[in-house]
Amino acid sequence: MANYIPTTPAEVQEMLGAIGVKTIEDLFAEIPPELRLQGDLNIPEGMSEPEMTRKLTRLSQNNETVDDKVCFLGGGAYDHIIPAAIDHLLLRGDFFTAYTPYQPEVSQGTLQCIYEFQSLICGLTGMDQANASMYEGATATVEAINMATAQTRRNKILVLTTVNPEYRRVINSLNTPLGAEIVNVPFEDGVVDPAKVHEMLTDQVAAVVMQYPNFLGCIEDIEKIAEVAHEAGALAIVVANPIALGLLETPGKLGADIVCGEGQPLGIPLSFGGPYVGFLASKKALLRRMPGRIVGKTTDIDGKTGFVLTLQAREQHIRREKASSNICSNQALMALNATIYMSLMGREGIREVAGQCFQKAHYLKRELAKVDGVSFPFTGSFFHELVVKIPNARKVLGKMAKQGVFAGIPLDNWFANLKDCVLVAVTEKRSKDEIDNYCNLLGGFING
Amino acid sequence: MAEPLIFDLSKDGCRGFTLPALDVPEVDPADHIPARFLREELPLPSMSELDVVRHFTRLSRLNHSVDIGFYPLGSCTMKYNPKVNENMARLPGFANLHPQQPEESVQGALQMLKTLEESLAEITGMDAITLQPAAGAQGEMTGLLVMKAYHRKKGNHKTKIMIPDSGHGTNPASCSMVGYEVVNIKSDPRGGVDIEDLKSKLGPDIAGLMITNPNTLGLFDENIGELAHLVHSVDGLVYYDGANLNAIMGWTRPGDMGFDIVHLNLHKTFSTPHGGGGPGAGPVGVKKHLEAFLPNPRIQFVGKKYRLQTKCRESVGPVLGSLGNFLVLVRAFAYILVNGREGLKNVSAYAVLNANYMMQRLKKTFDLPYDRFCKHEFVLSGKGLARYGVKTLDVAKRLLDFGFHAPTVYFPMIVEESMMIEPTETESKGTLDCFCEAMEMIAREAAEKPDNLKNAPTKTPVRRLDEATAARKPDINYFQKPE
Numbered sequence: 019m020a021n022y023i024p025t026t027p028a029e030v031q032e033m034l035g036a037i038g039v040k041t042i043e044d045l046f047a048e049i050p051p052e053l054r055l056q057g058d059l060n061i062p063e064g065m066s067e068p069e070m071t072r073k074l075t076r077l078s079q080n081n082e083t084v085d086d087k088v089c090f091l092g093g094g095a096y097d098h099i100i101p102a103a104i105d106h107l108l109l110r111g112d113f114f115t116a117y118t119p120y121q122p123e124v125s126q127g128t129l130q131c132i133y134e135f136q137s138l139i140c141g142l143t144g145m146d147q148a149n150a151s152m153y154e155g156a157t158a159t160v161e162a163i164n165m166a167t168a169q170t171r172r173n174k175i176l177v178l179t180t181v182n183p184e185y186r187r188v189i190n191s192l193n194t195p196l197g198a199e200i201v202n203v204p205f206e207d208g209v210v211d212p213a214k215v216h217e218m219l220t221d222q223v224a225a226v227v228m229q230y231p232n233f234l235g236c237i238e239d240i241e242k243i244a245e246v247a248h249e250a251g252a253l254a255i256v257v258a259n260p261i262a263l264g265l266l267e268t269p270g271k272l273g274a275d276i277v278c279g280e281g282q283p284l285g286i287p288l289s290f291g292g293p294y295v296g297f298l299a300s301k302k303a304l305l306r307r308m309p310g311r312i313v314g315k316t317t318d319i320d321g322k323t324g325f326v327l328t329l330q331a332r333e334q335h336i337r338r339e340k341a342s343s344n345i346c347s348n349q350a351l352m353a354l355n356a357t358i359y360m361s362l363m364g365r366e367g368i369r370e371v372a373g374q375c376f377q378k379a380h381y382l383k384r385e386l387a388k389v390d391g392v393s394f395p396f397t398g399s400f401f402h403e404l405v406v407k408i409p410n411a412r413k414v415l416g417k418m419a420k421q422g423v424f425a426g427i428p429l430d431n432w433f434a435n436l437k438d439c440v441l442v443a444v445t446e447k448r449s450k451d452e453i454d455n456y457c458n459l460l461g462g463f464i465n466g
Numbered sequence: 467m468a469e470p471l472i473f474d475l476s477k478d479g480c481r482g483f484t485l486p487a488l489d490v491p492e493v494d495p496a497d498h499i500p501a502r503f504l505r506e507e508l509p510l511p512s513m514s515e516l517d518v519v520r521h522f523t524r525l526s527r528l529n530h531s532v533d534i535g536f537y538p539l540g541s542c543t544m545k546y547n548p549k550v551n552e553n554m555a556r557l558p559g560f561a562n563l564h565p566q567q568p569e570e571s572v573q574g575a576l577q578m579l580k581t582l583e584e585s586l587a588e589i590t591g592m593d594a595i596t597l598q599p600a601a602g603a604q605g606e607m608t609g610l611l612v613m614k615a616y617h618r619k620k621g622n623h624k625t626k627i628m629i630p631d632s633g634h635g636t637n638p639a640s641c642s643m644v645g646y647e648v649v650n651i652k653s654d655p656r657g658g659v660d661i662e663d664l665k666s667k668l669g670p671d672i673a674g675l676m677i678t679n680p681n682t683l684g685l686f687d688e689n690i691g692e693l694a695h696l697v698h699s700v701d702g703l704v705y706y707d708g709a710n711l712n713a714i715m716g717w718t719r720p721g722d723m724g725f726d727i728v729h730l731n732l733h734k735t736f737s738t739p740h741g742g743g744g745p746g747a748g749p750v751g752v753k754k755h756l757e758a759f760l761p762n763p764r765i766q767f768v769g770k771k772y773r774l775q776t777k778c779r780e781s782v783g784p785v786l787g788s789l790g791n792f793l794v795l796v797r798a799f800a801y802i803l804v805n806g807r808e809g810l811k812n813v814s815a816y817a818v819l820n821a822n823y824m825m826q827r828l829k830k831t832f833d834l835p836y837d838r839f840c841k842h843e844f845v846l847s848g849k850g851l852a853r854y855g856v857k858t859l860d861v862a863k864r865l866l867d868f869g870f871h872a873p874t875v876y877f878p879m880i881v882e883e884s885m886m887i888e889p890t891e892t893e894s895k896g897t898l899d900c901f902c903e904a905m906e907m908i909a910r911e912a913a914e915k916p917d918n919l920k921n922a923p924t925k926t927p928v929r930r931l932d933e934a935t936a937a938r939k940p941d942i943n944y945f946q947k948p949e
Contacts (some may be wrong), residue, residue, distance in 0.1 A: 084563070116529045118743040142509075
């Protein structure tokens with residue numbers, strides 16, 4: 019049923035004539051008969067556009083969205099307000115149907131957007147340089163670790179157990195094949211004691227990986243941890259939430275050598291996990307270790323300002339097996355999404371989003387404290403996400419969902435010692451009414 | 467006039483978006499967070515909504531794109547991206563799902579993913595698919611990790627992967643990232659793998675062969691059955707780089723050719739937009755004996771419900787923090803539904819027809835190093851223009867003046883001054899003719915007015931850029947001027 023092929027039957031005959039064959043099949047003649055597919059592929063016949071639309075719409079309606087419910091889920095992906103203008107700009111075919119800017123003279127739009135993205139990420143994180151994007155947060159962290167092992171020529175990595183456990187699993191899958199030895203540093207009271215990191219550091223440690231705010235919502239003392247890492251000659255890798263950086267000091271000022279993370283909070287729909295955008299930024303000394311594409315500003319032969327892919331001697335299409343990474347396709351369109359978001363929100367807007375997240379999460383905590391049976395296992399500072407202990411948490415979460423609230427993520431998925439503990443995120447999108455309703459419902463289910 | 471940077475368009479006091487007013491009682495962050503963790507400066511721009519919309523609209527107009535014109539970038543499969551797929555990716559029931567929602571609330575999404583897995587398994591002739599990898603290169607890495615896990619389980623001590631010298635740059639880079647050494651295999655005079663060279667390098671240390679078929683010359687390797695057999699004879703595995711699947715869909719399948727592992731680029735073959743460099747999706751398919759090693763979680767259908775199975779003992783583990791680039795997968799699924807079995811076979815039929823039509827015409831003007839039927843793309847050489855002091859790069863730049871994107875140039879490296887042309891099935895004969903005319907005119911210009919090529923482009927938003935200075939004194943961050 020596809021109508022994406024414009025060639026008419028008459029043109030086909032003309033083209034076959036020019037080639038000097040009778041049928042299109044003749045062009046496949048060199049595929050040995052025993053390798054040819056006999057008969058048709060066992061997939062359904064094509065559909066018309068409206069039929070397909072109906073089918074997929076029905077399938078999509080078999081999901082409950084964060085708009086059908088009220089979403090207090092976080093854990094690395096957050097339900098923020100997204101300005102309408104973003105999607106209109108992303109839908110411009112000039113952006114989304116272009117490819118990697120291999121011919122810079124006809125790709126200045128994409129190139130300048132990437133330069134702006136790199137600069138915004140640097141401004142947000144306090145780093146000297148950023149690349150054009152990585153796949154998402156977990157793989158950006160994997161690449162940060164690769165940078166550190168290459169730079170230090172050491173192979174041990176200390177990963178705080180307060181780093182997103184999904185990231186830690188990806189680190190185990192992707193960093194260990196190259197010989198990295200991953201050592202987990204335990205936490206106490208929701209954060210890792212810098213003294214514990216100090217104790218575990220040796221001259222074999224390439225980097226300490228920490229998260230800011232950490233997976234449990236707490237604000238880790240990344241400054242002290244970076245300091246002890248540096249004393250041992252290791253690099254400090256900080257996985258940061260970009261929205262939190264609207265309120266929190268830059269990891270750069272606190273001593274980070276590499277900052278990476280998930281850009282989804284910057285105006286990207288939750289999308290059941292992707293496509294998102296990873297960001298990766300570092301201090302100057304690590305420039306030649308950076309993976310992926312980097313855009314630089316330059317001039318053309320008439321002296322006009324323009325942008326190009328630069329420092330390509332690091333990349334796979336030039337260096338092949340000696341490249342700093344194998345990444346080719348990245349998440350350019352999602353980086354553009356984040357760039358437009360940061361431009362629209364701007365300095366005041368990002369500060370306000372961060373501020374409202376902080377205020378609403380702290381309001382929730384104050385209100386929850388009034389609910390009998392609820393407790394807070396950790397005492398430290400937090401931004402917009404916190405751990406709440408609820409009797410029979412999984413059962414209560416199920417009941418909350420039935421009442422229209424995705425109330426949190428059960429932490430015993432990953433932490434055996436955090437039974438009945440739930441990770442709750444509150445963004446600027448949640449209203450006071452929704453938060454009050456959350457507390458009332460929860461109180462009812464715990465004590466009802 | 468160049469378009470200013472957002473930082474230069476910034477005006478204090480401007481706002482591009484207004485949030486609902488804060489409706490909870492406020493507390494002072496300084497009472498809750500130590501002062502050293504609170505930031506003062508936030509160097510972001512301040513712009514109005516209209517200024518933002520105009521800035522990015524104006525920037526978009528500086529791009530070439532498939533929606534504007536022909537984009538014959540070889541091996542990138544720049545086909546038309548159907549508009550309806552964008553609508554499907556924006557259905558609230560797909561776009562507004564949190565990755566940590568309870569399984570019972572995402573049954574439609576999981577069903578879509580499982581059905582897509584089954585369709586891709588059928589198209590490639592494999593037994594099991596993971597949709598997790600975010601792009602082709604990540605698919606390669608995933609496939610190689612599966613290979614490594616297989617050899618580890620069997621107690622094989624394998625250290626090397628064979629890759630033809632025409633392979634994509636990501637192939638050797640991916641091998642390095644999983645700790646395999648690369649052994650380069652030569653091409654034979656017909657452009658296929660040199661079997662004798664492969665035999666001479668075959669040994670117990672060979673973990674596998676990584677190959678694109680049709681290869682980057684656009685040529686189908688008829689010996690693929692024998693190659694697979696040879697590699698299997700030392701208990702190596704055969705890996706299919708699916709970058710060029712657009713050539714063979716519905717005609718032959720990697721699984722039937724003897725491949726054990728396949729990755730696909732949904733942003734090439736299955737029409738999902740390239741987005742200026744991404745996002746893509748790089749699913750990996752394997753034969754039954756490798757299924758246990760695929761990344762977890764796996765999607766299963768048990769007791770009338772879709773579930774995520776994370777306890778897979780032999781799995782290489784997750785390679786991404788989510789189930790994949792989900793909305794890219796939605797677009798690919800929509801594309802498969804619309805095309806169906808006949809449509810997909812036609813995709814490859816017309817892609818191959820278009821490429822051969824152009825090749826027959828252009829070989830009269832440019833050198834064609836491998837003169838045999840191509841599949842979805844072909845490689846010309848610009849070496850014949852050297853006598854006019856003109857290079858392939860100049861041809862590429864001159865094409866921009868004619869409103870076309872250039873082919874992939876200087877790849878594959880085994881062809882001198884190469885131009886790799888992939889028209890795809892979605893281009894009309896009229897477009898192909900126009901492009902061929904431009905190429906012929908450029909060849910005439912090379913002889914008569916070579917400066918037209920050397921000075922090209924002149925009609926683009928900027929002209930040739932100083933890449934040397936860009937690399938020597940990198941200006942890659944607005945806030946930090948180059949030294």
